[in-house]
Amino acid sequence: MSIYKAPRGTHDIFGKLALGLEKLDLISRQVFRKHNFKEVRTPIFEDVSLFTRSIGEATDIVEKEMYVFEDRKGRKLALRPEGTASLVRAYIEHRFDMTEPIGKFFYSGEMFRYERPQAGRYRQFLQMGAEYLANPSPNADVEIILVAKEILSTLNIKDITIHLNSLGCPKCRAEFRQKLVDYFASISDLCEDCKRRLEKNPLRLLDCKIDSNKFQNVPTMQECLCDDCNNHFQQVQALLKRVDCDYIVDHKLVRGLDYYTRTVFEVRSSSVGSQDALCAGGRYDNLVKELGGQQIPSVGFALGCERVLMACEQNGFFDSLQTDDVVFIALADEELFVDAFTFANDLILNNNDIRKDICLSENIIIEGPFLNKSLKSQFKLADKIGAKKTIIFGKNEFDKGKIIVKDMVTQEQKEVKLPDYCFNRQICNTDSNEVFKNVKK
Numbered sequence: 360m361s362i363y364k365a366p367r368g369t370h371d372i373f374g375k376l377a378l379g380l381e382k383l384d385l386i387s388r389q390v391f392r393k394h395n396f397k398e399v400r401t402p403i404f405e406d407v408s409l410f411t412r413s414i415g416e417a418t419d420i421v422e423k424e425m426y427v428f429e430d431r432k433g434r435k436l437a438l439r440p441e442g443t444a445s446l447v448r449a450y451i452e453h454r455f456d457m458t459e460p461i462g463k464f465f466y467s468g469e470m471f472r473y474e475r476p477q478a479g480r481y482r483q484f485l486q487m488g489a490e491y492l493a494n495p496s497p498n499a500d501v502e503i504i505l506v507a508k509e510i511l512s513t514l515n516i517k518d519i520t521i522h523l524n525s526l527g528c529p530k531c532r533a534e535f536r537q538k539l540v541d542y543f544a545s546i547s548d549l550c551e552d553c554k555r556r557l558e559k560n561p562l563r564l565l566d567c568k569i570d571s572n573k574f575q576n577v578p579t580m581q582e583c584l585c586d587d588c589n590n591h592f593q594q595v596q597a598l599l600k601r602v603d604c605d606y607i608v609d610h611k612l613v614r615g616l617d618y619y620t621r622t623v624f625e626v627r628s629s630s631v632g633s634q635d636a637l638c639a640g641g642r643y644d645n646l647v648k649e650l651g652g653q654q655i656p657s658v659g660f661a662l663g664c665e666r667v668l669m670a671c672e673q674n675g676f677f678d679s680l681q682t683d684d685v686v687f688i689a690l691a692d693e694e695l696f697v698d699a700f701t702f703a704n705d706l707i708l709n710n711n712d713i714r715k716d717i718c719l720s721e722n723i724i725i726e727g728p729f730l731n732k733s734l735k736s737q738f739k740l741a742d743k744i745g746a747k748k749t750i751i752f753g754k755n756e757f758d759k760g761k762i763i764v765k766d767m768v769t770q771e772q773k774e775v776k777l778p779d780y781c782f783n784r785q786i787c788n789t790d791s792n793e794v795f796k797n798v799k800k
């Protein structure tokens with residue numbers, strides 16, 4: 360039993376999950392690049408006020424989920440709970456509005472929230488996301504949604520639903536807010552969270568997991584949208600329809616962050632439970648200004664890697680992950696160790712002449728040789744790691760300039776001639792062989 364465990368709410372990523380994550384990273388980068396999004400890597404911690412100001416004081420994240428700490432000089436910092444605020448901070452700080460005529464960026468990395476741990480939810484978790492800054496048009500919203508969808512469908516996650524809503528602008532949302540406050544005042548048995556939020560953030564009541572089924576005939580944002588906001592919402596939907604992207608308008612979709620304006624969306628998958636989104640985002644037309652920049656209308660999304668990988672697992676994605684064939688280098692006679700080691704190194708350095716001579720495929724993993732193991736235990740090890748082929752160095756064959764290649768599946772063995780230079784090297788340079796012989800004695 361180990362004395363230490365990973366802190367509550369964190370997890371170690373290894374094995375298939377690590378491979379899946381690598382694949383997710385690869386696929387998403389290809390999609391981002393295709394759409395001309397450029398990577399920005401921001402620090403893991405930032406000034407705490409960057410988040411309180413952007414995400415909003417009355418949100419769950421700011422109220423109770425942030426990891427806030429003081430550094431040795433008394434600076435108040437927070438581990439980033441999400442990626443957008445940091446990216447916008449970087450955009451303003453480096454004047455990307457001057458240097459990047461198209462404001463498309465992506466990020467990927469660890470985020471931190473002090474939440475109750477549950478399946479697919481961690482206190483340190485991985486998110487990747489894209490932000491499309493300085494484009495107020497509905498096509499930017501749609502491209503963001505399509506990028507998110509493309510990543511998920513490339514990962515073979517088929518059972519996804521896109522939920523779409525508009526939160527309007529500060530102008531028309533004020534009306535909606537008031538309608539909601541009036542409406543909720545008529546409901547007597549609200550939960551504690553809802554009562555507390557009613558004043559500061561009435562929109563959040565709409566997605567309350569306890570009360571939301573009590574809300575019949577609740578006012579919708581749609582009824583309150585001003586002409587501009589309504590046009591924008593209609594145009595987003597028209598484009599989505601045109602490119603055959605299915606979605607449902609969901610009046611209860613409000614998102615937990617304050618900075619959203621107009622379009623908000625979530626992509627959910629029934630295979631990991633419909634309560635939580637695999638990915639979510641929306642438009643934030645006033646955030647850049649709010650954080651000290653120009654008025655720069657923008658839209659973005661973030662994707663929760665752990666949850667996406669859970670969905671991948673449900674869809675059999677992990678079973679289809681192909682790993683390269685392992686080729687095991689075995690020793691029948693230990694005095695050939697140096698030759699076998701050198702040969703393994705030649706293979707790793709991708710010396711294709713050798714590969715062709717012994718019929719190895721393009722992508723292989725080389726393992727071995729090992730000292731102080733019987734040939735039998737070397738074969739056992741080769742089996743355990745799933746080696747497809749074993750190359751055996753034995754004295755009788757090697758003296759004839761040959762090695763044995765054994766197919767671990769069919770158990771067939773054949774002698775293969777080593778390229779001359781492999782053999783010659785041994786004759787020209789016997790020193791290293793001598794060192795190993797001396798050690799053994």
Ligand SMILES: [Zn+2]
Pocket residue numbers: 527528529530531532584585586587588589
């Ligand atoms: Zn409006």
Ligand SMILES: [Zn+2]
Pocket residue numbers: 549550551552553554564567568569570571
């Ligand atoms: Zn409630």
